[in-house]
Amino acid sequence: MEEFLAEGKCKLKLVKGDLTALKVDAIVFYAEPSLALGAGFGTAITVRGGPSIKKELEGLGPLQTGQVVTTNAGKLEADYIIHAVGPRFQEDALEEKLRRTVENVLIEASRLSIRSIAFPPMGTGFYGIPLEMCAQILVETLRNFIQPETSLEEVVICVLDNREQKPFAERLQNTLQEAVI
Numbered sequence: 056m057e058e059f060l061a062e063g064k065c066k067l068k069l070v071k072g073d074l075t076a077l078k079v080d081a082i083v084f085y086a087e088p089s090l091a092l093g094a095g096f097g098t099a100i101t102v103r104g105g106p107s108i109k110k111e112l113e114g115l116g117p118l119q120t121g122q123v124v125t126t127n128a129g130k131l132e133a134d135y136i137i138h139a140v141g142p143r144f145q146e147d148a149l150e151e152k153l154r155r156t157v158e159n160v161l162i163e164a165s166r167l168s169i170r171s172i173a174f175p176p177m178g179t180g181f182y183g184i185p186l187e188m189c190a191q192i193l194v195e196t197l198r199n200f201i202q203p204e205t206s207l208e209e210v211v212i213c214v215l216d217n218r219e220q221k222p223f224a225e226r227l228q229n230t231l232q233e234a235v236i
Contacts, residue, residue: 083174
């Protein structure tokens, strides 16, 4: 685990591991508009979290790009899952839509008075968002949102491997240097 930035009382961390195993108040799932828990990370949520999550999602979709909905996290270590429908690669206004999606997750976390939240690299798997773009937008949006009055005390970016870790570590290090200057 690497801690990169503290803004007020909130710490921003980068960890390599399994998002579904983290003990945080909420994890973020980059959802499809129908809110179906499909393959990959969706399967991990279904298997590890149990059927209550899927049941709670019934009737909540479809959502538009940028919209979020919160469910319980079932048997996961987290209390909540914030399901965020983000853009797909090569959509118009990709960066703006990704930024709006992350902002809406953070607004929802504040609404729920969440103290700790974990993000995956948003949309960089199946949906093809470039890792470098995601790292830039996610870190910038987090830094702009983290203020002394937020309920957030810890924000985790959870990556799976070194390929994902590198652009986030570089972006976080650059952000830390900018904060010191």
